[in-house]
Amino acid sequence: MELRSVEELMDLLYACRGTWSTAGRGGAPVDLHDHALRTAALLRRSRPADKELQVAGLVHPLGRLLWPGDPHGRAGRTAAAVRPLLGDRVARLLRHHDGSDVRADDDLLSLRQAAEEGRGAGFDAGVLEDWRTLLELVAARHSRLGAVD
Known part of the structure; x- marks a missing residue:
């Protein structure tokens, strides 16, 4: 599977709503959609200039939606799915x-910390549509860079 458009990515992120997952360390269940928004919002606060890191925080729960029975392979599969759209760094x-x-x-430490903190409730992280412009920006930047290679 490869994601080719921001619209397709947005559809998958919306599909995370109502999909519950527990942390690998036996944590409390979390709605993947809310978790994605909170993780990205935390990264926006801590690393406001790092758009790709924020996007990684937003899309990191997708593997749990797409490959729920493959905990060891899903990170690699998720990475492969988003690479054509969002680039190598994400x-x-x-x-x-x-x-x-x-x-x-x-970067990885920041992402992990935000993902862990994002599992808890306690703040309004906005709505998914707030992230469309940033997703389009990162996708367009990757598309331009990819065209040069």
Whole structure:
């Protein structure tokens, strides 16, 4: 599976609404849609200039929706699915954010911390439509860079 348009990505993110998942460490169930919004919002607060990191936070729950029975392979499959649309950096963040040692990489550490904090409730993270422009920006930037390669 490869995501080819922001519209297709938005549809999948909307489909996360009502899909519940627990953390790999036995945490409380969380709605994937809400978790995606909270994770991205936390990254926007902590790293406002890093648009690709924010997008990675927004789309990181997609693997749980698309491949719920494949906990070990879903990070790689999710990365491969978003790479054509969102680029190599977002794909790398998704592939490695659940890895065993993220301490050496500030981006991965930020993503993991936001994802963990985003599992809890407590603030209004807005609505998915608020993220469309940023998704389009990252996709367009990747498209332009990809055309040069």
